[in-house]
Amino acid sequence: MVTTAERVAPLRVKDLKSGIKPIWCPGCGDYGILSSFFQAIINLKLDPAKVAVVSGIGCSGRFPAFARVYGFHGVHGRALPTATGLKVARPDLTVFAMSGDGDAFSIGGGHIAHAARRNVDITYIVMDNEIYGLTKGQPSATSPPDILELSLSGKTKGSRKGMVGLLDIHKVEEALNPILMALAYNASFVARAFSGRPKELTAIIEEGVRHKGFSFIQVMSPCVTFFNTYNHFRETVVPLPEDHDPSDRMRAMALAMEPNKTYVGIFYRDETRPSLEERLEEYRQQLSPTSMEELLARFTR
Amino acid sequence: MSNESLVIRIGGEAGEGIVTIGETLVRIAAFSGLEVFTFRTYPAEIIGGQVMYQARIGREQVLSMGDDVDILVAANQLGHDEHIGELRPGGLLVYDSDAVTPAEGGDHLSYAVPFTQLAREINFLRGRNLIVVGFLTSLMGLPLDRAEQMVRRRLGKYKELLPSNLEALHKGYTHHQEHFAERPEFQIRPPEDGGEERLVMTGAQAIALGALAAGCRFYAGYPITPATDIMEFLSKELPRMGGTIIQAEDEIAAVTMAIGASFGGVKAMTATSGPGLALMIEALGLASMTEVPLVIVDAQRAGPSTGMPTKTSQGDLFLALYAGADEAPRFVLAPDSVEDSFYQMINAFNLAERFQMPVILLSDQAMATRVETIRPIDLSQIHQEKRRIPSLDRPEGNGYLRYALTEDGISPMAIPGMPGMTYTAEGLEHDESGAPSYVPEVHRAMTEKRFRKVETARKELHRWGLVNRWGDPQAEIAILSWGSTQSAVREAMERAAKEGILVEALFTKILLPMPDYEIRPFLEGKRAIIVPELNYQGMFAKVIEHRYSEQIIRNNIQVYRLNKYEGLPFKPGEIYAKIVEVAQRLTAGVLADRFLDEKLASV
Structure with missing residues (x-):
């Protein structure tokens, strides 16, 4: 029998690769997230057998299969509740939830408010490519309204046209601001990273795991095939101002609303709130334990 | 001479304590050694609306809610108007003379009791319900000391309220003693020995206790009538057993949370009703595909859509059996009584764990909300299947x-x-x-x-x-059904047996897969099958006709459907009438055959 204590050699990235080759297109931003995820586990010295990754549907949904940790590839939009059930049932595990923008902000959009409200200790990484990639290029809740023009103008170099009709009619809708939304929901850790800047990304994932509560991390992860935004983000991504105090939620909201800038870094962090599991345990401790015998006796005449 | 059983119904405005009167009365009866079986309806309104609580109280095991009402208690005018038609000839109407004007005539006795006035006399208006309980305790010949004990039990730690509550109880008790004669036809005497050992609980409580006994330590649910009672009970007890309960943001979250917990190695469940189960179907397929053990309880209600949330049905059978994207194997269980709800929950978890599959357990509004006296549970006999x-x-x-x-x-x-x-x-x-x-x-x-x-x-x-079979194995008439119809069927069969009509019944508690090893031998020698169920399409009848078609055709077995879709459970009389009809058809068929044989012989 192999136990954790016997694991003497430090983990290497190749120990964490499952051997299943990712289905992602060459150059996809998601590779960067996978690498940073591996690096964060190594840096945090986590035991892979005590790590679980829960995902939904889409390119992001494939994530767990590529890592040698416990994984759960569920239904569309339900990564958060599935991960919540797992985490409260097994607080000893380090639990990640992985979604794309479709999974997180459309079909599963209702769950973010509740994960934030409960402050369940999950690191939620949204691999946001601002388009539905797996289904071949429909607009998502984070696609800019002018996504079709951007696609045709050559600004998103190298990418193919997605579904032109749907991309065109998308101009009648506005894009969601996920950071602002997470701040409004009072998520206790709100951060943004760019998959093209792996060092920052790794550091933010590590901070997200260290944070005892719900960590919301939006990772801009370009879709090289249908909406190649690498150049756009290389131009617009800037670190949050050095003087930004992550306990200042109002300032964080103001920064999240600044146009033409994609700030990366930790917008907001509140370390004072206990996590859901801690609260549940505290609640249990206040109660007097019972047994089946005692419960049945209450119903005996 | 006391009755073997009595049906008492209380009708009035919700929020007035009708249910409290009923629940207190049945517990006085049960704790005196009598057997009870209740039936209740809720109003759809949050406050107000009409509510009805019916209890059948018996000296021996009470099989069903009964047919007609022996005693009707009308707390308001609607409580009188809505239910007076079901009071049996010679029955007794007790009404609050401050609130009800009874109809003229009628073949029943009437007691006008100024319950509100009596409450005013003791300066305790909210004590009216206990005055009613006290009155009924005396009327029905139940022991006063048990009633006092029950008042103490219900008040619990609020001891300062005890004197006023006991005064109210005594006020009603004495009022009956002083103003009305003792009438044995409305009395039910508890057995001298205090009756056999019994537990008194609702179907929802039996489900929750069964889950705990099976080792369930995670529950996630979204409020929905009539399943919420399960969640409310577990919210108090699951954390005390070291488990976790979460009120989810919707049914999809509830079921996927349960799947997440079960993936983590903790036995997990959710409970819902039809509309919620419909939302959970995608995740049911996920549990089937990922092979994660999962238990879903469906307390069925009348539908479709929002339908009648407070009324009963057995119309989710097809949803439970067949719903899902492509082919998702699952088990479907259906307890046939409150007592059985406890044991089938244990089977549900054991099947889920052993086979790493989703299990749907079908209960219904009537069975989940009713109170029944059940036999003691021997925890040492409960086996927990290991994953x-x-x-x-x-x-x-x-x-x-x-x-x-x-x-x-x-x-x-x-x-x-x-x-x-x-x-x-x-x-x-x-x-x-x-x-x-x-x-x-x-x-x-x-x-x-x-x-x-x-x-x-x-x-x-x-x-x-997983099978409940009773009656005469020689019978040519069979009843094949599932779930809560069992109670009315059992009583109807006893009535039929007294009339010399032989019937044998089989209730299967597993609907997927079907227990062929039981049903095939059961069908041998049968000439007619009656399939009573609370839905329009005859869903279970269709399952039977399809699965056992070869045997049904070979043996020329007639399948008679008996479908009720009013939101109400079967009464024994309705089943009995069908048995008589089928028996007559069979006899007529035999006579016709004989007539034909004679004709042919004479040619």
Whole structure:
């Protein structure tokens, strides 16, 4: 029998690769997230057998299969509740939830408010490519309204046209601001990273795991095939101002609303709130334990 | 001479304490050694609206809610108007003379009691309900000391309220003693020895207790009538048992939370009603595909859509049996009484754990909300099935196959935390390791593997205690049904037996897979099957006709459907009438055959 204590050699990235080759297109931003995820586990010295990754549907949904940790590839939009059930049932595990923008902000959009409200200790990484990639290029809740023009103008170099009709009619809708939304929901850790800047990304994932509560991390992860935004983000991504105090939620909201800038870094962090599991345990401790015998006796005449 | 059983119904405005009167009265009766069986309806309104509480109280085991009402208590005018038609001739109407003007005439006795006035006399208006309880205690010949005991029990730690509450109880009791004569036809005397050992609980409580006894330690649910009672009970007790309960943001979250917890190795469930189950169906397929044990309770209500949330139905059978994307094997269980709800919950968890599959347990509004006296539960007889997990005695990383193709279809399931066994529970089609795969042969092999578990289960069903068969094995008339119709069927059969009509009944508590090993022999020698159920389409009848068509045709068995879709449970009289009708048809058929034979012989 192999136990954790016997694991003497430090983990290497190749120990964490499952051997299943990712289905992602060459150059996809998601590779960067996978690498940073591996690096964060190594840096945090986590035991892979005590790590679980829960995902939904889409390119992001494939994530767990590529890592040698416990994984759960569920239904569309339900990564958060599935991960919540797992985490409260097994607080000893380090639990990640992985979604794309479709999974997180459309079909599963209702769950973010509740994960934030409960402050369940999950690191939620949204691999946001601002388009539905797996289904071949429909607009998502984070696609800019002018996504079709951007696609045709050559600004998103190298990418193919997605579904032109749907991309065109998308101009009648506005894009969601996920950071602002997470701040409004009072998520206790709100951060943004760019998959093209792996060092920052790794550091933010590590901070997200260290944070005892719900960590919301939006990772801009370009879709090289249908909406190649690498150049756009290389131009617009800037670190949050050095003087930004992550306990200042109002300032964080103001920064999240600044146009033409994609700030990366930790917008907001509140370390004072206990996590859901801690609260549940505290609640249990206040109660007097019972047994089946005692419960049945209450119903005996 | 006292009655063998009495039906008492209380009708009035919700929020006035009608249910409290009923619940207190049945507990006085039950704790005096009598047997009880209740039926209640809720109003749809949050405050106000009409509510009805019916209790059948008996000296022997009470089989059903009964037919007609012996005693009707009308707390307001509507309580009188809505229910007076069901009071049996010679029955007794007790009404609050401050609130009700009874109809003229009628073939029944009437007691006008100024309940509100009596409450005013003791300066305790909210004591009116206990005055009613006290009055009924005396009327029905129940022991006053038990009633006092029950008042103490219900007040619990609020001891300062005890004197006023006892005064109210005595006020009603004395009022009856002083103003009305003792009438044996409305009395039910508890057995001298205090009756046999019994538990008194609702179906929802039986489900919750069964879950706890089965080892369930995680519950997630979304409020929905009539399943919420299960969640409310577990919210108090599950944390005290070291478990966790979460009120989810919707039914999809509830079921996926349960799946997440179960993936983590903790026995998990959710409970809902039809509309919620409809929302959970995608995740049911996920549990089937990822092979994660899961228990879903469906307390059925009348529908479709929002339908009648506070009324009963058995119309979710097809949803439970067949709903899902493509083919998702699952088990479907259906307890047939409050007592059975406890044991079938244990079977539900054991099936889920043994076969790593979703299990739907079908209860219904009437059965989940009714109070029944049930036999004691012997916890030492309860077996908890263990999930099959891989052996840790293997070199790390040496190719653990989560979805290994095995003879019985069951593959050892690693629990997160086990070293060297990491895998992904995969909702995509996958190979033995769990890696996504669209290879035709893989899909074929994995589909067969998932269904092989059902076949393995089918071979083991005989030892799970999943069939309830009674009556005369020589009978040519059969009743084949499921769920809560059992109570009315049982009583109707006793009535039929007294009339010399032989009937044999089989209730199956497992609906998927069907227990062929029981039903096939049961059908031999039968000439008619009656299938009573609370839905329009005759869903169970269709299942029977399809699955046993060869035997039904070969033996020329007639299938008679008896469908009720009013939101109300069957009364024994309705089943009995069908038995008589079928018996007459059979006799007529025999006579016709004989007539034909004679004619042919004379030619």
